[in-house]
Amino acid sequence: MRLLVLGGTAWLGQQVVVTALKRGHFVAALARGESGSVPPGAVVVRADRSRPDAYEVVRTQDWDAVLDVSRQPGQVRQATAALHERSQTYIFVSSGNVYADTSVPHQNENAPVLDPLTGDVMESMETYGEAKVACENAVRDTFGGDRMLVARSGLIGGPGDTFDRTGYWPLRFSRPAVSDGRVLVPDVPELLTQVIDVRDLANWLVDAAENKVHGTFNTTGESIPLPEHLDVARHVAGHTGPVVKARPHWLMAQDIEPWAGERSLPLWLPVPEYAGFSSRDSAAARAAGLRHRPLEETLADTLAWERARPEYGHRRYKRHAGLSDFDEAELLSLLS
Structure with a gap:
């Protein structure tokens, strides 16, 4: 499998790169390199996602999957536009913060979400949930439901x-x-x-890329x-x-x-x-192979x-x- 990770230098992105490399996949990481180092074995593509030429190198290649963890809608819109003809699947790591109601326990992926952020840039964490909704919409609009995976993560630990x-x-x-x-x-x-242990989430994301799992999933711990x-x-x-x-x-x-x-x-x-913030229903992700240590x-x-x-x-x-x-x-x- 040919996997392109947009990032790969911070915590979850690094773990995804490490996991995919251990399985023998070709991995490229597009990043500025300011959040950390790219794990050895991955191809490093130095690029600033705020620049219009950020994807010039990777858009000439074919990818089985692209993985994106951004919180900036403008970055996701630019990436999906550049890569929609080059990647079979676009995997976006979102957040349970997208949901509009945090008081109702055990809600699944059909629960209402916040209104999307209207601009390209999330200026503060106060609009984190709205920004992630806008990012999800950008992926859905470009790749459609049959070529995208949205993982709405809960609290990541480990x-x-x-x-x-x-x-x-x-x-x-x-x-x-x-x-x-x-x-x-x-x-x-x-x-x-x-x-959810960061290693378990990374394992599932790589599994999903390998098996072409599509859809929207709550990826939370037990x-x-x-x-x-x-x-x-x-x-x-x-x-x-x-x-x-x-x-x-x-x-x-x-x-x-x-x-x-x-x-x-x-x-x-x-x-x-x-009461509902840390009690999301993740049955769909477990049915799709998510396992917890x-x-x-x-x-x-x-x-x-x-x-x-x-x-x-x-x-x-x-x-x-x-x-x-x-x-x-x-x-x-x-x-x-």
């Missing part, structure tokens, strides 16, 4: 998660902020989580209640200290953010307004990766999600 959402909990349980080993967790037993997810994180970390639960209204009163960002607790989301393996491997990071051991290192040791200790003192 080794390499520099967004810090799936690594925070096993790392926190392995390295509590206070001497008696207490760890603060959100008390939301009704909240579901859906983490639905697991947040307390169960935290129990797995605690187990892989070997944590035996006390777990201190805090209700959402108390956390919000302390200016703790849900999901991500500074002073946040990853994976926590307010309910009922976000155990969450314990994902979190154990993520913890090992966290411990190997150059930042490990620097407690003043500012993460993209989670509480600092100082903030955690302060909150625990308020609850004691």
Whole structure:
């Protein structure tokens, strides 16, 4: 198979390239090279997707599949126009953020989506969902339903998660902020989580390219209640200290953010307004071959990766999600 990856230097794109190369496929990665390096073995095509000549080299070749992870509608429109006669399949990695209603659990791919972003450029993450809808529409308009695959991904986790959402909990349980080993967790037993391992998603995307799978799919992890997810994180970390639960209204009163960002607790989301955000129905993708490794393996491997990071051991290192040791200790003192 001849696979063209638009990107291939960031987390998921790199994993797709590695997976396809291991299977013996010819892989080319079109990228500026600013997000990282292209895995050895792939052909590197240096190009800036914001330029009109970005696809001059690859549009002269035939491809079995093109894989795109962009969030910029203008880039996707330009790519699909340049490659629609050269590629049999266009695979676009979208997001569950495209859905209009986050409160209804277990919705499938037929649930209503947001209105598409009207411009070519997503200026901020506030319009991420709308931008992904516009990207999906560009692929659908050019390639049609019988030559396109849209993978609406849930939260991606595993080794390499520099967004810090799936690594925070096993790392926190392995390295509590206070001497008696207490760890603060959100008390939301009704909240579901859906983490898909980056390696499992990459495997399925390459499978889909090989088998010419077409259509729109929710590609999420298995639905697991947040307390169960935290129990797995605690187990892989070997944590035996006390777990201190805090209700959402108390956390919000302390200016703790849900999901991500500074002073946040990853994976926590307010309910009922976000009851459907991490409980999408992915039965169609599973029927099309999506397989999940155990969450314990994902979190154990993520913890090992966290411990190997150059930042490990620097407690003043500012993460993209989670509480600092100082903030955690302060909150625990308020609850004691």
